[in-house]
Amino acid sequence: xxxxxxxxxxxxxxxxxxxxxxxxxxxxxxxxxxxxxxxxxxxxxxxxxxxxxxxxxxxxxxxxxxxxxxxxxxxxxxxxxxxxxxxxxxxxxxxxxxxxxxxxxxxxxxxxxxxxxxxxxxxxxxxxxxxxxxxxxxxxxxxxxxxxxxxxxxxxxxxxxxxxxxxxxxxxxxxxxxxxxxxxxxxxxxxxxxxxxxxxxxxxxxxxxxxxxxxxxxxxxxxxxxxxxxxxxxxxxxx
Amino acid sequence: xxxxxxxxxxxxxxxxxxxxxxxxxxxxxxxxxxxxxxxxxxxxxxxxxxxxxxxxxxxxxxxxxxxxxxxxxxxxxxxxxxxxxxxxxxxxxxxxxxxxxxxxxxxxxxxxxxxxxxxxxxx
Numbered sequence: 062x063x064x065x066x067x068x069x070x071x072x073x074x075x076x077x078x079x080x081x082x083x084x085x086x087x088x089x090x091x092x093x094x095x096x097x098x099x100x101x102x103x104x105x106x107x108x109x110x111x112x113x114x115x116x117x118x119x120x121x122x123x124x125x126x127x128x129x130x131x132x133x134x135x136x137x138x139x140x141x142x143x144x145x146x147x148x149x150x151x152x153x154x155x156x157x158x159x160x161x162x163x164x165x166x167x168x169x170x171x172x173x174x175x176x177x178x179x180x181x182x183x184x185x186x187x188x189x190x191x192x193x194x195x196x197x198x199x200x201x202x203x204x205x206x207x208x209x210x211x212x213x214x215x216x217x218x219x220x221x222x223x224x225x226x227x228x229x230x231x232x233x234x235x236x237x238x239x240x241x242x243x244x245x246x247x248x249x250x251x252x253x254x255x256x257x258x259x260x261x262x263x264x265x266x267x268x269x270x271x272x273x274x275x276x277x278x279x280x281x282x283x284x285x286x287x288x289x290x291x292x293x294x295x296x297x298x299x300x
Numbered sequence: 301x302x303x304x305x306x307x308x309x310x311x312x313x314x315x316x317x318x319x320x321x322x323x324x325x326x327x328x329x330x331x332x333x334x335x336x337x338x339x340x341x342x343x344x345x346x347x348x349x350x351x352x353x354x355x356x357x358x359x360x361x362x363x364x365x366x367x368x369x370x371x372x373x374x375x376x377x378x379x380x381x382x383x384x385x386x387x388x389x390x391x392x393x394x395x396x397x398x399x400x401x402x403x404x405x406x407x408x409x410x411x412x413x414x415x416x417x418x419x420x421x422x423x
Contacts, residue, residue: 087373106372110379117383124384131377138374140308140367142329143315146336147355147364153341162418170411178403185395191388195399199407202378204327217381218388222396224379226404233401234408243412247419252412256404263371279411281333288326 073122079130086112102232106224106260138203141259145277148266152274155247163251163275167282168290170255174199174283175291194218196295197287198226201258204284212295223258230257231264246271254279304359308367311336 072078090108097103117127128135149156156163178195187195193214197205202223209219234257238249250272253261258280266273314335316328324331340355355361367374382389389396 083376084373087376090372104372106375106379109373109376110382113376113380114383117380124381127380128377131380134374135377137367138378139312139329139332140305141371141374143308143311143332143336144364144367146311146333146340147361148368149337150340150355159419159422162422163415166411166415166418169414170407173410174403174407177406178399181399181402182395185398187392187395187399191392191396195396195403198400198403201330202375204330207327215388218385220378221382221385221389222400224375224382225397225400227375229401230404230408233405237405237408238412241409241412243409243416245416245419248412248415251415252408255411256407259371260375263368266368266371281330284330285326285334288330 073120073126076130076133079122079127080133081130082113082116082127083109083131083134086110086116104228104232104260107228110224138259142201142203145262145281148270148274149277149281152271155271156274156278159247160278163247163278164282166248166251167255167279168286170252170279171199171283171287172290174256175287189213190215191218193295194222197291198222199256199258200284200287201280204288208288208291211292212299224260227257227260231260234261234264235268247275250275251279254281255283258283301359301363303357304361304363307336307357307360308332308363311339 086109087105089112090105093108094103094105117124175196175198178198179192182192182195190213193212194209196212196214197208197219200208200223202220205219205223206216209216230253234253238252243249243252246269250265250269253265253272254276262273262276262280265276311332312329315330315332318324318331319326319328343350343356355364
């Protein structure tokens with residue numbers, strides 16, 4: 062007779078099952094997004110996360126155990142961030158002349174992103190730790206978690222908030238850009254990368270190569286600027 | 301393919317070491333991205349015969365394209381972390397979602413507007 066309990070113990074503990082589930086959930090997410098004809102509101106990341114969260118809740122597997130396997134995918138975020146230099150390099154001829162304008166736009170946009178998030182969180186009665194977790198919302202996950210730690214936020218909550226911001230930006234960003242009548246692909250890309258980091262960049266890359274390169278530029282510049290400036294500004298105001 | 305991947309990992313590794321050695325608040329991969337970018341520009345500067353716009357090490361372009369075209373997948377494991385913060389999210393879901401939605405959309409519109417205006421004026 063097959064010992065199901067023993068097989069389950071193996072599956073719950075070994076990274077293989079979690080890694081396989083992550084890839085299958087992502088494929089299902091892509092399928093669902095394709096079924097919705099790549100409508101901006103049908104984000105494959107959200108589908109995949111919902112599927113996996115439901116799976117964890119149903120099977121009672123802890124997140125930490127799941128992450129043991131999923132970390133192999135998570136690890137690739139680092140090399141992927143480095144790889145953003147490649148589209149930027151390919152488009153450099155394009156990007157070069159507008160680099161100073163881009164820097165000014167990204168720094169002011171990043172400041173607005175942080176300030177509006179903090180002001181709203183504070184005005185609607187979030188606790189100080191939650192407000193601090195909101196401040197680095199617009200920068201890419203690993204950078205944001207480091208900043209949150211420095212200013213007294215909760216790094217794990219920041220990861221969730223950063224992803225939610227990325228999903229909102231990637232999903233509704235193009236509609237907002239249309240409504241604000243921003244037609245320049247460079248400006249559209251910069252805005253997506255500054256406010257919605259990698260998820261916005263993933264979306265920008267899939268729409269237009271120029272927008273993709275500027276989105277990567279916006280994301281990189283905002284990560285640098287926020288990591289350097291936000292802790293200084295925060296400690297200045299918080300005393 | 302492997303030289304390309306090795307190039308990415310080397311840049312990240314040097315970035316991580318620099319960030320720790322110099323106590324930079326900037327994460328290693330972001331420094332790695334800057335290093336790779338500057339490295340590619342320097343290569344074009346000093347190796348006029350290098351194929352352009354082919355990025356450096358053999359297969360680097362292909363590895364980068366593969367990683368970046370599946371960028372969404374890489375965010376899934378961190379995203380599933382939402383299960384851990386259930387109680388916290390239940391308690392302050394209103395300020396959190398307001399800050400996330402309004403803050404993100406406002407900053408997209410603002411950044412786009414500023415960028416478009418600046419680029420029209422300066423190039």
